[in-house]
Amino acid sequence: MAEAMGFFTDTTVCIGCKACEVACKSWNQLPAREGGQPELSGISYDNTVQLSGTTWRHVKFIEQFDGPYNGRWLMMSDVCKHCVQAGCIEVCPTGAIIRTEFDTVVIQSDVCNGCRACIAGCPFGVIDMNPVSGTAQKCTLCYDRMSVGLEPACSKACPTDSIQFGPIDDLRRRAQTRLEQLQSQGETRAQLYGADPEGPVGGLNSFYLLVDEPEVYGLPSQPKLPSRNLASSAAGSVVGAAVLGAVGLVTLRKRRSEDVAESERGGQPRA
Amino acid sequence: MGGSRVPDTFFTTPPEWTWWIIFYFFIGGIAGGSFFIASLLYLFGRPSDRPVVRLGYYVAFVGVVISGILLILDLHRPLRFWHMLIESNTGNLMFKSWTPMSIGSWGLLLFGLFAALAALSAAREEERVRWGPGFVVGRGFRTVVAIIGGILGFFLAGYTGVLLSVSNRPVWADSPMLGALFLISAASTAAATLILLGRRRDAVDAASLGKLAEFDKWALILELVAIVVFLVTLGAAVQVFLSVWGVLLVLGVIGAGILLPLAIGMGWVKRWSTKPATAAVLVLVGGFLLRVVTLLSSEQVHIAGHRVISP
Numbered sequence: 369m370a371e372a373m374g375f376f377t378d379t380t381v382c383i384g385c386k387a388c389e390v391a392c393k394s395w396n397q398l399p400a401r402e403g404g405q406p407e408l409s410g411i412s413y414d415n416t417v418q419l420s421g422t423t424w425r426h427v428k429f430i431e432q433f434d435g436p437y438n439g440r441w442l443m444m445s446d447v448c449k450h451c452v453q454a455g456c457i458e459v460c461p462t463g464a465i466i467r468t469e470f471d472t473v474v475i476q477s478d479v480c481n482g483c484r485a486c487i488a489g490c491p492f493g494v495i496d497m498n499p500v501s502g503t504a505q506k507c508t509l510c511y512d513r514m515s516v517g518l519e520p521a522c523s524k525a526c527p528t529d530s531i532q533f534g535p536i537d538d539l540r541r542r543a544q545t546r547l548e549q550l551q552s553q554g555e556t557r558a559q560l561y562g563a564d565p566e567g568p569v570g571g572l573n574s575f576y577l578l579v580d581e582p583e584v585y586g587l588p589s590q591p592k593l594p595s596r597n598l599a600s601s602a603a604g605s606v607v608g609a610a611v612l613g614a615v616g617l618v619t620l621r622k623r624r625s626e627d628v629a630e631s632e633r634g635g636q637p638r639a
Numbered sequence: 640m641g642g643s644r645v646p647d648t649f650f651t652t653p654p655e656w657t658w659w660i661i662f663y664f665f666i667g668g669i670a671g672g673s674f675f676i677a678s679l680l681y682l683f684g685r686p687s688d689r690p691v692v693r694l695g696y697y698v699a700f701v702g703v704v705i706s707g708i709l710l711i712l713d714l715h716r717p718l719r720f721w722h723m724l725i726e727s728n729t730g731n732l733m734f735k736s737w738t739p740m741s742i743g744s745w746g747l748l749l750f751g752l753f754a755a756l757a758a759l760s761a762a763r764e765e766e767r768v769r770w771g772p773g774f775v776v777g778r779g780f781r782t783v784v785a786i787i788g789g790i791l792g793f794f795l796a797g798y799t800g801v802l803l804s805v806s807n808r809p810v811w812a813d814s815p816m817l818g819a820l821f822l823i824s825a826a827s828t829a830a831a832t833l834i835l836l837g838r839r840r841d842a843v844d845a846a847s848l849g850k851l852a853e854f855d856k857w858a859l860i861l862e863l864v865a866i867v868v869f870l871v872t873l874g875a876a877v878q879v880f881l882s883v884w885g886v887l888l889v890l891g892v893i894g895a896g897i898l899l900p901l902a903i904g905m906g907w908v909k910r911w912s913t914k915p916a917t918a919a920v921l922v923l924v925g926g927f928l929l930r931v932v933t934l935l936s937s938e939q940v941h942i943a944g945h946r947v948i949s950p
């Protein structure tokens with residue numbers, strides 16, 4: 369396997385220009401929504417609203433305002449986290465989702481049959497259906513560009529280097545330096561999300577620097593794998609089956625009272 | 640807006656498993672349940688129960704065929720349904736023992752095979768058909784089909800709940816009880832189906848129907864217990880039911896689908912107590928609503944921007 373590659377996204381320098389979002393759509397030739405009609409979200413200055421099968425990068429605007437002049441904007445360019453232990457790979461029944469030589473996670477569109485298990489399995493709500501292909505789609509970390517030594521389109525386009533691309537070990541060192549810098553400047557809320565290989569889902573190959581709790585950014589605090597529920601849920605079913613089987617044996621088996629009733633009608637008690 | 644109180648499962652995207660899947664869970668449950676009830680009656684019941692056994696096998700066979708069609712229709716690329724069974728790019732068998740949808744695909748296929756064999760055997764017994772190998776009416780063959788098919792029936796009835804739980808979606812992944820709950824509900828709805836269909840067939844013994852009603856009563860009591868445990872184990876995710884879905888759960892699933900038929904079965908409702916068919920219809924309605932409520936309550940929750948939108 370080649371070196372593990374990924375993104376480090378420093379949300380503190382994101383200016384919300386959406387160059388990454390546009391670069392992603394254009395490189396991957398992702399179709400417009402609603403035939404390109406302008407759409408307003410009505411809940412934010414952000415009109416894309418969420419990641420989807422046709423939007424593989426999405427810049428979230430978190431508008432934290434008490435009054436018109438009192439508050440702050442948080443910007444975060446969201447994308448597939450390329451989990452080291454990926455929930456989507458776990459649940460896919462066709463084997464469409466693979467881990468590449470760059471330790472990234474890619475959905476093979478020619479294998480996917482659109483069952484949507486991966487959508488329910490991703491702890492971050494990243495995957496969705498692409499209505500044109502009829503398959504589940506998401507960021508590939510520009511597998512095609514990486515295979516020929518190019519940088520992914522989004523990080524290439526990012527004017528502030530909020531999105532940094534490179535070998536994971538390198539990125540972790542850079543993130544640690546930046547975290548310490550922010551903390552020494554008094555930004556005590558600064559924290560890394562997904563940078564710890566010992567952390568949830570084995571760490572994220574696309575990890576973040578945040579300046580508030582993960583939930584504020586729409587991220588789960590403890591992402592988990594779907595398989596955590598397999599043993600308990602299966603055990604519950606087995607217990608249910610055993611109890612039902614016992615109830616069935618008691619209520620459905622032959623009874624003496626039936627024998628009596630049957631012989632009164634002149635039938636044979638036991639054939 | 641204390642962010643930390645939002646359960647982690649709320650930060651995910653709904654898979655849009657809606658009406659095809661709701662009908663599949665309902666019909667697949669009846670198919671699996673009918674088969675295991677028929678197996679129990681065949682293995683431990685009386686010869687006079689045979690008409691119900693045959694009926695159970697027919698229901699299982701028709702149900703599994705409909706189930707397969709519903710599942711294929713739900714795929715966004717239906718012609719690739721076989722990718723669940725065979726790796727499309729290598730031709731090897733596709734099987735993941737840790738993925739309920741993968742196990743379920745094979746389980747459904749195997750169950751379909753046994754349901755077909757059992758239905759053929761039943762049709763030969765009644766002389767509705769005359770073709771097929773003679774051994775299908777043999778005693779040993781039937782016993783083997785009843786045992787293996789019965790186990791697969793339990794599997795089909797329960798794996799759907801496990802499939803929902805092995806995810807990161809609200810409600811589904813928040814409780815380990817869905818597998819057991821769907822299994823028990825499959826038993827009650829299957830018994831209700833057999834009661835309703837059995838009443839119309841002359842060959843069916845009244846004593847067999849009485850046993851089914853008795854079985855159904857206990858299944859409903861178990862179902863009530865399972866729903867309570869399910870709600871308790873949900874933890875913070877139970878807030879999803881502080882909505883129209885909670886109302887439907889309490890009034891539709893528990894009230895109309897469990898308590899009312901139980902009361903009729905016990906003879907407490909004087910006006911209706913002579914009509915076991917009324918109770919059976921209510922059980923079916925309740926079982927259907929259970930699938931509607933568990934699927935759609937979760938489907939309502941999604942993220943928009945950084946906000947969680949829930950009912």
Ligand code: SF4
Nearest residue numbers: 448449451455456490
């Ligand atoms: S973020 Fe979701 S889609 Fe991306 S690798 Fe992890 S589980 Fe899969």
Ligand code: SF4
Nearest residue numbers: 460480481483484486
């Ligand atoms: S939708 Fe496609 S990629 Fe997702 S789990 Fe199903 S087959 Fe796999």
